[in-house]
Amino acid sequence: DAMVIQNPRYQVTQFGKPVTLSCSQTLNHNVMYWYQQKSSQAPKLLFHYYDKDFNNEADTPDNFQSRRPNTSFCFLDIRSPGLGDAAMYLCATSGGLAGLSETQYFGPGTRLLVL
Amino acid sequence: SQKIEQNSEALNIQEGKTATLTCNYTNYSPAYLQWYRQDPGRGPVFLLLIRENEKEKRKERLKVTFDTTLKQSLFHITASQPADSATYLCALRGGGNKLTFGTGTQLKVEL
Numbered sequence: 001d002a003m004v005i006q007n008p009r010y011q012v013t014q015f016g017k018p019v020t021l022s023c024s025q026t027l028n029h030n031v032m033y034w035y036q037q038k039s040s041q042a043p044k045l046l047f048h049y050y051d052k053d054f055n056n057e058a059d060t061p062d063n064f065q066s067r068r069p070n071t072s073f074c075f076l077d078i079r080s081p082g083l084g085d086a087a088m089y090l091c092a093t094s095g096g097l098a099g100l101s102e103t104q105y106f107g108p109g110t111r112l113l114v115l
Numbered sequence: 116s117q118k119i120e121q122n123s124e125a126l127n128i129q130e131g132k133t134a135t136l137t138c139n140y141t142n143y144s145p146a147y148l149q150w151y152r153q154d155p156g157r158g159p160v161f162l163l164l165i166r167e168n169e170k171e172k173r174k175e176r177l178k179v180t181f182d183t184t185l186k187q188s189l190f191h192i193t194a195s196q197p198a199d200s201a202t203y204l205c206a207l208r209g210g211g212n213k214l215t216f217g218t219g220t221q222l223k224v225e226l
Binding site: 104107 | 214
């Protein structure tokens with residue numbers, strides 16, 4: 001089945017220790033997104049790639065970076081995690097043909113814990 | 116400022132009844148609105164999309180209405196089951212042509 005896969009499902013890191021979360025997709029979608037979701041809050045868009053074009057949200061901290069080496073994979077790098085970065089990180093994809101607001105397909109998420 | 120409002124209080128209903136969830140928005144003129152389901156510790160799953168020129172959309176036990184005058188969408192689950200228990204998010208196209216999500220309403224269907 002075509003899908004969006006995120007690894008690991010749970011990640012524990014230490015305060016200030018760089019961490020990388022990964023996402024892969026078999027949907028062959030043009031657009032890949034990273035969202036941050038804290039408890040009882042709406043998913044918050046951090047950035048997205050339209051093909052190789054990177055688009056950062058204005059309020060995304062510099063601490064958060066992303067890489068998309070090919071169509072299938074996208075990575076979220078947190079350079080110096082703080083306690084406030086503990087959250088669920090969601091990767092999503094969309095076809096990209098109807099703009100960024102079309103239906104999105106989400107992975108299961110990675111729960112990040114910062115000690 | 117743009118705002119999407121969903122009832123933050125959990126909705127508890129009895130199995131077999133119809134659940135109705137509300138999504139209100141301000142300062143948007145969305146061409147369409149989407150509903151997603153999110154289970155605890157999981158990513159959202161797309162359920163339905165309704166366009167501005169559609170008053171109602173159905174899919175199996177699900178029904179969505181969209182009133183652009185009231186700036187409101189209603190999401191109905193008929194003959195609800197305990198397996199329908201989840202958080203339901205509405206989403207609209209916001210600034211920059213990107214999707215913006217509401218905080219969701221938690222639905223609990225009790226036996």
